[in-house]
Amino acid sequence: MIDPSERYRRHHGLDYGAAWAGLLSFAGLPYTESPDELAGVDVAIVGAPMDELVSDLPGTRFGPRAVRAATPTSAYHLEARIDWSQVLRVVDYGDAPVLPTDAVASHRAIEATVTEVLAAGALPVVLGGDHSVSEPDVRACALHLGRPVGLVHFDTHTDTASELYGRELSHGTPFYRLVEQGHVDPARYVQIGLRGWWPEEAELAWQAERGITSLFMHDVRELGIEEIVGRTLGIVGHGPVFLTVDIDVLDPAYAPGTGTPEPGGMTAIDLLWACRTLAAGLELVGADVVEVIPVSHGSADLAALAANRVVRELLTGLALRRRES
Amino acid sequence: MIDPSERYRRHHGLDYGAAWAGLLSFAGLPYTESPDELAGVDVAIVGAPMDELVSDLPGTRFGPRAVRAATPTSAYHLEARIDWSQVLRVVDYGDAPVLPTDAVASHRAIEATVTEVLAAGALPVVLGGDHSVSEPDVRACALHLGRPVGLVHFDTHTDTASELYGRELSHGTPFYRLVEQGHVDPARYVQIGLRGWWPEEAELAWQAERGITSLFMHDVRELGIEEIVGRTLGIVGHGPVFLTVDIDVLDPAYAPGTGTPEPGGMTAIDLLWACRTLAAGLELVGADVVEVIPVSHGSADLAALAANRVVRELLTGLALRRRES
């Protein structure tokens, strides 16, 4: 394990350094690629840099590095007044060893890497990658627990098609597959932020039949984010839950760098508050943030910046929950 | 007429294809440049790619292609739960044959092309182009109907100067001219979203005198979009109406690619809902969406994306109205 702040301590007696210097890890966290070093870790960040399964603009393969490079390194939440790095032991576990052009092998590698995290007793937070990576992410959690998980799903699209362009494997199908495979409990599955032009009646009918809860953007707009989060907490209730955030749930103004942007989405302030509150209020067993395509670099890339902050809010929520327990 | 989905049907038995492949038409619609093929068409998309009459950043000549390239191809509205392509026959009628550097000839070509659509009994939806194109757009409608039309006008600016830099023809003058020429009924003319630094007292005085209704951004902010739309429906009432959307009515966060951006504007979610509701509630005879300057490509261009969605909401509103009638 390499701790990027070590050099700063040695040279300057400082616990922190320049955000752009040294090993690139999420929030300047200690970094390891060895499963043996995960012992005692509470949360591990894992990258899943693939984009072979997209239906429009590719580029999410560059997402995880971009999310890591969206500074800063500090961990104190100004509004929640808690420093997650003081409460949780978090490491950056690097990226799953994806294989270019081979989505099946990449999914296998992602599932294996997430499973290494779970096996060590840590909670995985995965940085996508296209949304297809949620399939190995959630499956690893469900298989590790030996039971279906609840799901909170922020997205423009439902991603519950049974196939897309005649293919079962796609960034538009993971949640159909996870429900059908029994890894997600549809009664504890809440979608938030749906809008736009896909999918169609067939998918919505399947969702209704399965008992999935769909909260559209017009619901968010009319009810307010507090009510949306309140309902979600009620529906998901107790028991293990996975949280997946497709960054395109945000209005493209807040996250232009994504593959299938859809105007009319959530604001950053709402999404960030919701993520922190859900992480504090639910029994989270894993999370991912997906569909970030960098178009600029460092903190100048808005989608990567937003995804970085989503992860930080999750960590803050986890820290709040830990402190209260 | 060329139907871009034909090849997909022939090769793959699919009714849809990759959004970036094949003939570039709005939403993958059948495309024709022949007036003879407009028979039976309900709505025709027409491009008006000119920018010779702007007072700041040019580039809207590239707007229509950019709006077409802002995917996807599907037509099912996730919140309204209707597929406009199942209710209306819509085609892409290509661009009016504008002439570089010759605004007068371009206006003539735009008016002629819109008139071809009207003559076939179809409703024209024009993709600008700078806002001067509304002059031929609306004139064609009013002349076709033989009477003045009502006007719903989303914009930062009133575009009602009598001249700009000493010129009568400009993207800042179309609505003065249309009212003065008797093509727009000022009592049924509502402006929404006004703000910023232009025009000045003289123009506002003329507007007041003519009985035009001006709803400023502070009105939108204080009253809410539902009330704004409600008042608009009341003022415009029955009778033919044209809807014109200058994309700069959006805050530049939502549509940075435009020639005279002004901070403090509408959100995408409000504008999209308003367009759908107005199209469903009014007797629309034509519409245009203008002032898009592409700065990126495909769905990554936010202004083009927003304009694309404005058109889709109009089509959805028209489909809702058709279904109810």
Add this chain to the structure above:
Amino acid sequence: MIDPSERYRRHHGLDYGAAWAGLLSFAGLPYTESPDELAGVDVAIVGAPMDELVSDLPGTRFGPRAVRAATPTSAYHLEARIDWSQVLRVVDYGDAPVLPTDAVASHRAIEATVTEVLAAGALPVVLGGDHSVSEPDVRACALHLGRPVGLVHFDTHTDTASELYGRELSHGTPFYRLVEQGHVDPARYVQIGLRGWWPEEAELAWQAERGITSLFMHDVRELGIEEIVGRTLGIVGHGPVFLTVDIDVLDPAYAPGTGTPEPGGMTAIDLLWACRTLAAGLELVGADVVEVIPVSHGSADLAALAANRVVRELLTGLALRRRES
């Protein structure tokens, strides 16, 4: 002094010209670099183009020119219905003669240039530059008045660290220094828009101890901007006050071009209204708008555009106050 509209008058008999032509000054104002020409001036725009004291992305040295280039030139406020150029005599006084790589000399030059404006009886509005420029800006005002000033401070961060990376001089420390040096009265100091991940408990404790009022983004979200402005007016009350706007108080959607963007911030419509209202309601003695990094050019640069409009709203507020007095 050079008046850019002079050529247009001479050649065309017009009082205004193309926004992109002629001497680059704020809003096309008369431009001078001579202190002798400040007599009778009400407000002088001053650039402070430095960025040597930043902790993340540099580039604010290019801010002042970018803010000036964010058109238009007109001065009539469409909602307030007042033309500040008819009420106030405003000039562009150019940039302070900063020295590359020498922050101390640059601060000295900024303080001297602002003092020249104050000595002439004019109110300085400074275009940054990184936020460290507020130190010479405010100090010049306080020293000129011979007493501490109140402070209204829009920002994501408090900028009240006692040091950063072991350095006292930084864009993260100006307000600690100004309070400690006695130039700012902490009881009349209100911060608005705080959020994110910096600073930490120590700084917040110092602020509380000193009696500084901190209004976080969750306050803005829950109370609404009217209440925030109302409270601010009450706390600051009578007496001289400086207004400082770090453009990163805006959500990055509205001002992506800045060095330490933080999602979840203010909307442009709120910030602009607040600035105008505060300028109209307070006894303003100076102002600055900082941390703009241009990433595009002309009015296409959103952060520069927003900063340009902040200045215009301040001028409008000052004009309203002048008219009422």
Add this chain to the structure above:
Amino acid sequence: MIDPSERYRRHHGLDYGAAWAGLLSFAGLPYTESPDELAGVDVAIVGAPMDELVSDLPGTRFGPRAVRAATPTSAYHLEARIDWSQVLRVVDYGDAPVLPTDAVASHRAIEATVTEVLAAGALPVVLGGDHSVSEPDVRACALHLGRPVGLVHFDTHTDTASELYGRELSHGTPFYRLVEQGHVDPARYVQIGLRGWWPEEAELAWQAERGITSLFMHDVRELGIEEIVGRTLGIVGHGPVFLTVDIDVLDPAYAPGTGTPEPGGMTAIDLLWACRTLAAGLELVGADVVEVIPVSHGSADLAALAANRVVRELLTGLALRRRES
């Protein structure tokens, strides 16, 4: 078939129109997606918009539209003093119906579409797409002719790996496969412009063993482009030949928008001259230009612009050859 100049003739009596208006076709050519309309056509442009098989930056799926949008529409070659549109009947045949995420199906669709062109007696010029599309391109030609073809191959890389990341299908393997399948005659196969860091000894050894001619960038630099082209003409000699241009053969200064750029490459002036000369001197049966990733729009995208000009030089060379025969 739609002829984009028809509207200009009808409205303005002009044989040409604005480059950015009307149906998007290569050089404003007549456009069809129907095989029945290929009779009598000399050359057909075909798009192959896929990028699922790349090893680094994706995005070539947007290449064909970008190459088409790189204006102008005119066809007269200023140095060769010939107008290819007067000598050859060229049409734009649209894009092969590729399927997102399904490279095998896309290859099949590309091969079928190219075969339709060949069956009509026309010469296909394919716009990629990643370089894997050369496999169906060349195979279609060889199968149509019933014999192996010669190959002139401009590229940084040899693309002759037997596998990449354990996969046979890739943009790094097409020419290994084509030679091994017997579709390309290695004795008549010349590579031009090789440089950089891939592949390695094994691939070079295979090439040498097979008798493929490799001309590296140091050869181009030392011998000059005239000598390189002269040698190529000698080696390829008589008989059918396919010409494939990976745009990354250009130095990235000339074509930054590509997936695996490598500094130290060819200049545009050399490549363009070489393509024209080879097309005039060889018995061309097909060609493709691949690996263009648009990063801007219209003629502002340098890689698309270069690829557009490569196609035009090929057409000019074919016209010169036709005129001489």
Add this chain to the structure above:
Amino acid sequence: MIDPSERYRRHHGLDYGAAWAGLLSFAGLPYTESPDELAGVDVAIVGAPMDELVSDLPGTRFGPRAVRAATPTSAYHLEARIDWSQVLRVVDYGDAPVLPTDAVASHRAIEATVTEVLAAGALPVVLGGDHSVSEPDVRACALHLGRPVGLVHFDTHTDTASELYGRELSHGTPFYRLVEQGHVDPARYVQIGLRGWWPEEAELAWQAERGITSLFMHDVRELGIEEIVGRTLGIVGHGPVFLTVDIDVLDPAYAPGTGTPEPGGMTAIDLLWACRTLAAGLELVGADVVEVIPVSHGSADLAALAANRVVRELLTGLALRRRES
């Protein structure tokens, strides 16, 4: 007149300042908009910021400011070892007062402004603007001298059409008009760098008939720049000459920001050397550099940077000539 270095002298005792600070003038030169202050001036820089007459991408209206902002401020030529600012008195005379959307009035304003420079005995160097501005530029010189001038013309295109899209006024027609109006002596008119796809036989025939010398890019490539410049000096010979540089004569790699880029052009090193040598060897009476469209800012904009350097090389050539005389 404002001298931007004055503040630096006053505050720091330095003769130069930060390139990005203070009044924006070419190379930090003294700036005036008053004809009365041109007495004793050797060279005056004039902007002509218009783009209403272009046939493809607009945006050259932003060219002059961009060329000015392409630093640095120093004037010593490292290879020629001469400081033009020590030999010549050069000022920045600002921009001609162009009128948006009114090309005729803008041409009139440009001609008047250039005439003011000539009347003061100074040599004008004009920053375009689209290439149509050469018409007023050259006409002003010829009328001032009372005789036709010679012309050295670097360009991809000849710009000698008699009309374009049916219009006489265009950026494709100025040199036809200037020759036909008798302002340019065709026997002393040399074009350098021609290539690409426009114009056609008719224009080339007219040129040949008139005795204009056309040096194509294949000539530059085969003969070398020294021979090209040598021939040009011979053909133009003694007598007044105007030099016009369309920045698109450069390969787009060197100047991507232009409206009609054409691959296969000149290198910057050749163009810069040629401009200096021609300015030193000819009897220059005026010059312009046109068709720069900024796409970035400051010295990061390659086309503006190249144009800035073209002007500096001209000034250096003029200084060499002055020193030798």
Add this chain to the structure above:
Amino acid sequence: MIDPSERYRRHHGLDYGAAWAGLLSFAGLPYTESPDELAGVDVAIVGAPMDELVSDLPGTRFGPRAVRAATPTSAYHLEARIDWSQVLRVVDYGDAPVLPTDAVASHRAIEATVTEVLAAGALPVVLGGDHSVSEPDVRACALHLGRPVGLVHFDTHTDTASELYGRELSHGTPFYRLVEQGHVDPARYVQIGLRGWWPEEAELAWQAERGITSLFMHDVRELGIEEIVGRTLGIVGHGPVFLTVDIDVLDPAYAPGTGTPEPGGMTAIDLLWACRTLAAGLELVGADVVEVIPVSHGSADLAALAANRVVRELLTGLALRRRES
């Protein structure tokens, strides 16, 4: 030490992985930040990410990460036919712990980090950072050797001012200081590629007096790169030598992302060949590549890509030399 290929070996049995996945190190090399792990290492890559001492555009603080991210990971040189990773043991030693806003402390940290590499017997290759970092880079080498070193210096500018803006520490002064401090032997100091507008006579006179060899761009153009390299080898001769490459020696077409670009520079093909040849022919003791400002990401950033390749050519040259010895 972390070896990024380890995960690929473990999961897939491959020795290499996706260029964008896993720990970000130069060319996918093993990465360490511990001096204890440098034993047995031949070459160590070190980042020096600072930009506080620039005179124009900042941003080189982001250079080292950008150079690392410019793929690919392979090490076989296609023209030299050698794999440097098979001949040399190279590691990425991370970045020196620079301190934002504190150039003195950053220089100290850089010198200490380079000294750690030298102390371990390895050769340091430093990625800048602005050119001021050469001062600690070269000083560390000279102090380690206990004698002055020769210097080969590719650059547009001499960087030999005694001060800039009144400051001794700057990116324009390192080589004056190094010579004056006795760390560089001026008789063995060769500058290559000089051109443009800075410095002036005084600096050139000092250089001549000290016996430094200056090869201007007109020398490169007239003599050819082979002759330039030949002369350099002759002048530098035997004995330790440091090689410093300011990426702005390239024409901005090849490296637009740099702070003081100057048109008319070297081509990439020349620079790369020269670096390899010099590294193979000289007794290199250290090297740096500086002044890269990323403007895009991954291999799409041309300046970072060029700098990455400069380092690879140096490694190839070192491997060639090692193999021959």
